[in-house]
Amino acid sequence: MNTPHLAAVPPAPAARVVDAVKVYGTAARGAVTAVTALDGVSVDFPSGRFTAIMGPSGSGKSTLMHCAAGLDTLTSGSAFIGDTELGGLDDRRLTLLRRERIGFVFQAFNLVPTLTVAENILLPQDLAGRRGDRGDAEWADALIDVVGLRDRLHHRPGELSGGQQQRVAVARALAGRPDVVFADEPTGNLDSRSGEEVLNLLGRAVRTMGRTVVMVTHDPVAAAHADDVVFLADGRLVGHLSDPTADSVLDRLKSLDRKNLDRKNFDRPGAPGRAEVPS
């Protein structure tokens, strides 16, 4: 009997957006400029991989991340976490989905100052009512070692360095074993050494713990920690690199900047990516 040949099927993306459009502002009283921050972006964030989102300032990186993570809504198009379309969820379900399936790391750490390190890390499990779950407790305990904070468990965030606080934030983001961790400029407030530690941690979460990370950054050295880099310019997806290095990312950014300048010189008035509503 012939055994059917099973081709390796790539895992479904942990998150994706399809034809994503986001317009900020409206034409009120006939004279306001609307800004098209995302202009028809479709991108997959594969499961078990570390993806960086890069692009010039104002290109739509944070908007893409916020819409993909259900922190903001799209004007049109769709955003999915796994198979769940975010546009179809009411506020309560969206809050639950963010709590149970997504981890967040922000530039400003966003820890709760009155809670200890241990309490901050366990907060997502407490909110989800899962503190008693044995598997979760073991996972959180292992995480504390991975992020190197065992001797700081009873300190409060104000007693820690910026790098240590961000490591707590990474542990907190991973504690609930989310489908995907979204990190918005996680090294933006850190010196290069602490930044490197946080990036190594995110990389380890993907490569040894099987997690999925999507990170917005403007730093080619940070992006080089990722498996894939997607590039945005003027709200559009304009490139992709696998196995990036800081040099290859920098080269791509420079070529995007050149193309952007050339195009803007040709396209005046009204550069693409900006929907300008006449007064």
Ligand SMILES: Nc1ncnc2c1ncn2[C@@H]1O[C@H](COP(=O)(O)OP(=O)(O)OP(=O)(O)O)[C@@H](O)[C@H]1O
């Ligand atoms: N709440 C808002 N209201 C109006 N315009 C906004 C809003 N948020 C972002 N924008 C505009 O949308 C565009 C994309 O912004 P976004 O913050 O996503 O870009 P970015 O690539 O993350 O930028 P940066 O690297 O500077 O943080 C910009 O032109 C920005 O000014």
